[in-house]
Amino acid sequence: MSATGTRTGHVVVIGAGIAGLAAAHRLLERGARVTVLEAAGRVGGKLLPGEIAGVRVDLGAESMLARRPEAVTLARAVGLADRLQPPATATASLWTRGALRPMPKGHVMGVPGTAAALSGVLSDEGLARVERDAALPRTEVGEDVAVGEYVAARVGREVVDRLVEPLLGGVYAGDAYRISLRSAVPQLFQAARRHRSLTEAVRDIQAKAAAPQTGPVFTGIEGGVGALPLAVADAVRARGGEILTGAPATGLRREADGWRVTAGDRVLPADAVIVAVPAPAAAGLLRAESPEAAAELAAVEYASMALVTLAYRRAGLDLPAGSGFLVPPVDGHTIKASTFASQKWGWIAEQDPDVFVLRTSVGRHGETAVLQRDDAGLVEVSRHDLREATGLDAEPLETRVTRWTDGLPQYPVGHHARVARIREHVARLPGLAVCGAQYDGVGIPACVASAHAAVDQLAGDLTGVRELTAHPVQSLHGGAGE
16 A cells, blocks of 8 residues: 555545545544544535424435435444434326426436337337337447437427436436536447437446336435434544535645645645545646646536425325426426425424425526525425325425535536546556546545545555546435435
8 A cells, every 4th residue: 555545644634525524434434543624614525414493404405316226335334323224205296298297217317218218208100219219320429429419309398308408407406418428428429329219228238227126226314414414423533534614625736745725824834635525625626737637527516405494384285106206398487496305305294294395496507597596486486396296285395495506417428538638647646546526427436436536546546546537426316316
């Protein structure tokens, strides 16, 4: 191992979101001395626990993919094993063509293996267009292609607009016609390279996944996934790691004996540094030592969004069954999804049986006007759309608006190549690594995997970095409203 992996090495981790905290936790397991710097007054980044009407809820991400091991393993390692809890319901709906319709099954991120899988969601013309895929000549995907462009060419725009768009929008708050197939849906990208038709590629994916799967696809945590970063931070401190909040890193310089990190009036010498902050902040930190990496990071775009959480008296409510619904942008509504949190999560319903919590999400990449409304305006448009979709017209007990400005990195065509270039530039600086949502996937397991790869890189092991570069972690949509 390198000096940074020994018991005497001091590593500074910049950023205390789940990626930075996971990196600190792994470093401490390997005997390093660790200092974590966080600009905000709290740890956790986009994982934020909160409360409404006396009920604990998540005000950020609310679930994590359980079929990947990284996040669940970390949760267990920091004492949350007994609090892992799958959703109480896995059914969801689409609010499209004037009605709530059952979310289709038998698709991969909205792309069907057969036309019949989307019956009830697509028009007759749309279903007929899907069936034409089998007769079309092969469409080359090359090094990368936009999800929407490729899928529309194979099975028609209606599939993209009615199903792919809302599913991808729930993960990235982005535009399916800009999002990279290779980075956002790598499983489908690889299958598309092997098969002549898209529906054939989807059926191949489904056949390979037909083996019985144990356990849920997604999981939450009793009390909210916002408990995860708090528990990891406690574990970091218990092992002797130092976490400084309200301490933004303002300078990063390479020196003959390692690194020097400036945070306000503090200067921290370090054997190694892990930069685990969003791309704009990372670009600022790396500008002096790696202007090439900084330029690539500065080009990463972000989408802003808002979550509107509403609490109601349960008595008299008559909401559809399931975890909530997604909303295709083509239908012209303001909200993009709603989660019936008290139906989705047993731990929320159990806290107060008389209170019902749901939330909506608003905002996509390029949509700025709607997010310029004040909190009352966002509550108003959310209630309007909820009334149109479900008939819910009750007065809420309490509302909360949580704004995630520049919260979701975008993965446009060519994203994988940009990430490879960033890592190539960073690798020229010994004792430096990067991790976070802007690289290999936006979900919690992806962020943890990115953190672990960064720690391994400092120790001279590039296996994790190479695996993530070749196979990004696909972020799925856990029902509605993530």
